[in-house]
Amino acid sequence: MPELLDYFEGNRLLKRYGISCIDSQYVSSAEEAIAFSKRGPIALKLISSKAIHKTKSGLVKLNLTGSEIKAAYSELARKGNALKPYKIIAQKMAKPGIEIIVGGKTDPQFGKLILIGLGGIYVEVFKDFALRVCPITKNDTIDMIEQLKSRKIVTFSGKDTDMIAGVLLKVSKLLIENQEISELDLNPLIIRAGSYEAVDIRIFK
Amino acid sequence: MKKINLRPMLKPASVAIIGASRDPEKVGHVILQNYLNAGYSGKLYAVNKNAGAEISGIKVFGSVLEIKQEIDLAVIAIPAQFVPEAMEECGKAGVKTAIVVSGGFAETGNKELQDRLVKVAEKYNMPTLGPNCLGVMDPRSRIDTLFLPTYKLSRPSVGGVSFVCQSGAVGSTVLDLISGEGFGLSKFISYGNAANVDEVDILNYLMDDEETKVIIMYVEGIKRGKEFIEIAKKITKVKPVVVLKAGRTPAGIAAAHSHTAALAGDYETHESIFRQFGFTVAEDINDLLNYAKIFSSESLPTGNKVAVITNGGGVGVLTADEISMSGCLEMSKFTKRSCDALRKIMPALVNIRNPLDLAGDADGERYSDALSVLSTDDNIDIFVIITLFQTPGADSRAAASLISFKEKTDKPMIDISIGAEYTRMHRIMMESSGLPVYDSPLAAISSLSALLKYSIYKNRK
Numbered sequence: 001m002p003e004l005l006d007y008f009e010g011n012r013l014l015k016r017y018g019i020s021c022i023d024s025q026y027v028s029s030a031e032e033a034i035a036f037s038k039r040g041p042i043a044l045k046l047i048s049s050k051a052i053h054k055t056k057s058g059l060v061k062l063n064l065t066g067s068e069i070k071a072a073y074s075e076l077a078r079k080g081n082a083l084k085p086y087k088i089i090a091q092k093m094a095k096p097g098i099e100i101i102v103g104g105k106t107d108p109q110f111g112k113l114i115l116i117g118l119g120g121i122y123v124e125v126f127k128d129f130a131l132r133v134c135p136i137t138k139n140d141t142i143d144m145i146e147q148l149k150s151r152k153i154v155t156f157s158g159k160d161t162d163m164i165a166g167v168l169l170k171v172s173k174l175l176i177e178n179q180e181i182s183e184l185d186l187n188p189l190i191i192r193a194g195s196y197e198a199v200d201i202r203i204f205k
Numbered sequence: 206m207k208k209i210n211l212r213p214m215l216k217p218a219s220v221a222i223i224g225a226s227r228d229p230e231k232v233g234h235v236i237l238q239n240y241l242n243a244g245y246s247g248k249l250y251a252v253n254k255n256a257g258a259e260i261s262g263i264k265v266f267g268s269v270l271e272i273k274q275e276i277d278l279a280v281i282a283i284p285a286q287f288v289p290e291a292m293e294e295c296g297k298a299g300v301k302t303a304i305v306v307s308g309g310f311a312e313t314g315n316k317e318l319q320d321r322l323v324k325v326a327e328k329y330n331m332p333t334l335g336p337n338c339l340g341v342m343d344p345r346s347r348i349d350t351l352f353l354p355t356y357k358l359s360r361p362s363v364g365g366v367s368f369v370c371q372s373g374a375v376g377s378t379v380l381d382l383i384s385g386e387g388f389g390l391s392k393f394i395s396y397g398n399a400a401n402v403d404e405v406d407i408l409n410y411l412m413d414d415e416e417t418k419v420i421i422m423y424v425e426g427i428k429r430g431k432e433f434i435e436i437a438k439k440i441t442k443v444k445p446v447v448v449l450k451a452g453r454t455p456a457g458i459a460a461a462h463s464h465t466a467a468l469a470g471d472y473e474t475h476e477s478i479f480r481q482f483g484f485t486v487a488e489d490i491n492d493l494l495n496y497a498k499i500f501s502s503e504s505l506p507t508g509n510k511v512a513v514i515t516n517g518g519g520v521g522v523l524t525a526d527e528i529s530m531s532g533c534l535e536m537s538k539f540t541k542r543s544c545d546a547l548r549k550i551m552p553a554l555v556n557i558r559n560p561l562d563l564a565g566d567a568d569g570e571r572y573s574d575a576l577s578v579l580s581t582d583d584n585i586d587i588f589v590i591i592t593l594f595q596t597p598g599a600d601s602r603a604a605a606s607l608i609s610f611k612e613k614t615d616k617p618m619i620d621i622s623i624g625a626e627y628t629r630m631h632r633i634m635m636e637s638s639g640l641p642v643y644d645s646p647l648a649a650i651s652s653l654s655a656l657l658k659y660s661i662y663k664n665r666k
Binding site: 103105107108109110111113130131132133136139140143147183 | 426427428429430431433434466473474477478480481665666
């Protein structure tokens with residue numbers, strides 16, 4: 001049974017490989033969450049190994065400000081009691097952009113695999129993704145992006161292609177150098193105006 | 206990576222058939238008979254504990270140990286439970302390689318018996334193909350271990366395509382189809398359960414085999430992933446490999462925890478790895494043959510711009526559609542010089558553009574005239590010629606014009622001819638002269654795309 005890596009342990013691992021993640025912190029009260037929202041609207045997410053698909057289970061509250069935060073926090077805390085142990089995470093709200101998924105898994109025959117696809121809730125419906133075995137080369141990253149039916153959505157400009165190629169190379173390196181990581185999801189990873197942030201992270205040991 | 210020498214298996218100077226039988230219903234009889242029919246010129250020994258003194262004029266030995274001569278290959282076709290012992294005798298007799306045709310091992314749940322077979326093969330360092338396989342065919346050395354009689358399955362002519370196949374049924378079907386193609390066979394290797402010799406060993410051997418220009422393969426699963434990647438990286442820099450993978454079932458996906466694991470099932474993983482290392486992925490059996498045809502006759506294109514020359518407007522447009530949808534090929538824009546020259550020599554009803562519709566009355570001469578102008582056009586990298594033989598002008602002289610142009614041009618050139626008997630006759634004429642002919646725009650253009658994509662892969666870095 002794979003074990004879900006602590007969110008911030010995952011965050012630190014990603015940052016060590018130069019992969020940008022959205023500002024986040026654990027909060028243990030509505031007050032802490034409100035304090036975190038000083039710089040703008042936030043999202044609250046309930047993290048529990050008993051609930052893998054957060055969006056589906058209604059465990060994500062988006063775009064919260066002021067008094068909404070308190071209500072959302074108590075709702076999540078109530079749901080969390082049924083899914084113990086749990087934690088609640090506050091995240092800066094990501095600005096809208098193009099959502100992609102970058103992922104990794106371990107194949108018993110071939111080893112570490114890396115994936116890119118159109119992200120968010122669409123990836124499972126459209127099954128539009130490209131897969132390669134690690135380590136990948138720069139050419140492989142270009143092929144992967146080219147292979148996507150949604151490549152024109154995913155790469156708004158040539159600069160985006162280079163940036164996404166860079167993320168893929170970093171994730172490939174991370175997977176190769178951390179063999180204990182069995183599965184990894186950066187979903188969504190949001191691209192906007194020449195920069196990107198991993199907005200949700202799930203890493204399994 | 207340890208390389209296994211399959212030469213004694215494919216080019217044996219001596220073969221022992223273990224299980225050779227007088228009974229025409231027995232597999233061992235058909236195999237022996239096929240060796241005789243194929244005209245194998247090496248030494249042939251029959252082995253059977255109780256078959257009497259001779260079968261079809263070949264002396265029968267009670268055991269391989271009694272032969273006391275050098276044996277390159279033992280073909281074993283006896284009931285599964287006797288196989289390990291027969292192999293043990295082969296090992297003691299110094300037999301160099303073995304093929305176990307018999308079934309009844311891991312594929313029927315008898316893993317223990319298969320493990321014993323592998324142990325013997327390893328103990329005597331005797332590369333063993335199978336079990337549960339058709340074995341090998343090599344029309345050059347006239348080796349044919351198939352237990353299927355020649356009246357049921359036509360044997361392909363000598364050529365440059367090697368076919369590696371895990372399944373016996375797919376193997377015999379595709380071989381039968383290859384016998385109807387002009388390109389011919391280099392080696393057929395059916396490896397069944399892959400207990401000892403597997404696809405990695407076979408690809409390793411075929412990579413260095415000069416008689417093999419193109420490899421086509423059918424696989425159900427790859428046994429040694431890491432070693433497969435090592436050979437895959439190397440082999441596609443040397444020669445093209447076309448692969449058909451079976452099993453699109455979503456096995457194993459239920460256990461996934463992440464989105465990534467749920468998406469990347471077994472088929473997707475294999476297909477992606479094939480793509481990554483420059484294999485050409487076939488979607489079905491027809492693709493295997495279509496791609497083998499173009500890879501075995503055409504040089505790699507140096508660009509993606511296609512000239513389409515047709516004697517039927519509609520098929521020309523369908524072909525142009527396929528080209529623009531291919532995602533890699535483009536319709537060429539003829540140079541002004543070509544257009545001016547064409548306008549001078551073509552009848553007024555011929556519109557000078559690409560696709561170039563020579564009209565229904567186009568004969569061999571009109572094809573020759575158009576091709577000779579376009580032969581010097583630098584905007585053209587590839588020629589696709591459409592010859593619809595139902596039209597008034599097209600006859601054997603049109604086919605002859607194409608054949609003669611094909612001999613002169615260095616650029617890839619293929620033909621599309623759609624039709625029944627009369628067309629088929631011309632297709633054979635053109636294909637036996639080295640011009641690949643396809644029976645639909647889709648088959649033609651997907652083959653051309655495969656050729657171009659391989660060329661791009663091979664030449665990069």
